[in-house]
Amino acid sequence: MKPSPLASGSQCTLPPPNELLLIWARMKPNDVYLRQIVDRQFKEFTYIEVAEQALRLVSALTSLGAKPRDKIALISKNCAEWFICDLAMMLGDFISVPLFPTAQAQTIEYCLTHSECHFLIAGKLDDNQAITQVMADMSTLTTIALPYDSAPTCQYQFSELIADYSPSKLRPVHQDDTIMSIVYTSGTSGYPKGSILTYGSFSWTAKQIIDHIGIHSQDRLFSYLPLAHITERVYIFGSSIMVGIPTAFPESLETFIDDVKMQHPTLFISVPRLWQLFQQRILDKIPDHVLQFLLSFFITKRLIRRKIIRGLGLEEARVLGCGSAPVSPALLRWYNRLGLEITEAWGMTESLGYGTLNYPFLESKIGTVGRAGPGVELRIADDGEVMMKTQGMFSGYYHQEINESSFDENGWLHTGDIGTLDELGYLTLLGRKKDTFKTAKGKFVAPVPIEKQLYEKSRVEMLCLIGSGHPSPILLVVPHQFPHFDRARYERRTKLIIDEINQTLEPHAKIKKVLMINKPWSIENGFLTPTLKIKRFELERHYQHLSDNWPNEQLVQWEA
DSSP: OOOOOOOSOOBOSSOOHHHHHHHHHHHSTTSEEEEEEETTEEEEEEHHHHHHHHHHHHHHHHHTTOOTTOEEEEEOSSOHHHHHHHHHHHHTTOEEEEEOTTOOHHHHHHHHHHHTOOEEEEOOOSOOHHHHHHHHHOTTOEEEEOSOTTSOOOSEEHHHHHHHSOOOOOOOOOBTTSEEEEEEOOOSSSSOOEEEEEHHHHHHHHHHHHHHHTOOTTOOEEOOSOTTSHHIIIIIIIHHHHHTOOEEEOSOSTTHHHHHHHHOOSEEEEOHHHHHHHHHHHHHHSOHHHHHHHHTSHHHHHHHHHHHHHHHTOTTOSEEEEOSSOOOHHHHHHHHHTTOOEEEEEOOGGGTTOSEEOOSOOGGGBTBOOEEOTTEEEEEOTTSEEEEEESSOOOOBTTBOOOTTTBOTTSOEEEEEEEEEOTTOBEEEEEEGGGOEEOTTSOEEOHHHHHHHHHHHOOEEEEEEEOTTSSSOEEEEEEOOOTTOOHHHHHHHHHHHHHHHHTTSOGGGOOOEEEEOSSOOOTTTTSBOTTOOBOHHHHHHHTTTGGGGOOTTOOEEEOO
16 A cells, blocks of 8 residues: 555644554655564564554544544554554544543543544453443443454454455644643542643653654654553653654563563663562572672672573663662662663643653662653742643643643643652652641641662561541551462561661651551552552542551551
């Protein structure tokens, strides 16, 4: 297929992704763009194939009744077809509404109704029960299934549609303020809000990241964090299409490490939870005291570093990233001793995931989230809130007026995060304004700085400090069940750590109760967001009566 000539006179300052796809299809038609792992083999898509499939999907959607500016939802784990569908929506002048593949039925139905979607594309899912329920309840939806066994039963099949329709000849001309997508926040409280993204803000943000990190066409990307989340959409999809970079997608969670090894990514972005799981996998094989001993000798240090990094499939990664949730500085220092320099970054959906980065990596700045990226301005308000300005900002919330709680009169975005800036402009986050809770004694406690201390000294899966309405803060701990786990020894160690940390805290903030949780928090049980942030408000609600029957003078209890 030979793409039609590009429309001239685009009013976007930078070429939008749909135009870039046609450019790559013309300049390097037979180069591989997308690599989907299926049955332990790469299924490859060249630029010309991606362009043709996307344009065929435009024709199919148009034939099914979709009109320009219609909203089309996409729910699927990361796969090559996710990119193809997203590009098709831009080529057809539709507005994409990506949904988290782990979202519950209530959230999915809310987002579809709120965004006024009449079309839904569904693909790879670990569990399609929620979306199947929603499709049954919303019978007016036109539904399309991507070619995966885990996709729900839909009215139409992606593969059949792109076989039955010819490539569209539409070439929409987008402007910088044209709406590209409505992205729903993963939100730690209440219903998600639909952030409006424009073509201009998306392209500007992706270009800043590309230029700052020095991303080039010889890089290799691996897309596995939810594409419904702004970070993956901008950093990975945005970089891949703007620069023209081969991008691979995993086959499954069970084969994840082997999938990474197949691609050997040069840029790898993850979330704190996954870096923790990698660490635990390593420490389950070699105790930390043995590992640190081996790292203290030059010869064994080189051997052990190489073996571990190869085991993760990251031996060719030149940039490693971490974001979307708070991460323990101790974890980043631990990886740094292994020779893995993990750049912590910070942003939000409203800033298209772009704000600060510890890049170029500075070991001395571990514990900060870096400093403002090019084109980003930061300041700290009188109450400690971090305020931000960038050209790549969202355009508001869908069906909701922007007010002073979002922007001040000078255009500064209220981020909702509390933080400090050092003399070099590096930002340290101290938590969310809304995370601060008041105990029954009427005293306010900021939990995040305390949690950071605990993560530094403990080996845990997850932890969260709660206390709203309780006599004193309560620490919830999900212990890491390492080999030969000794509950009594773990409890003794916990008491020593709490005693040490309590000495640094004001009387009203001292931890008097620790509950060891028997079941890990997850997206499924409602205690984690789709991006693996802890829902503190849900834990507060679930354990609101925890203090009522707590044994006197007992520090640690184990959940029944």
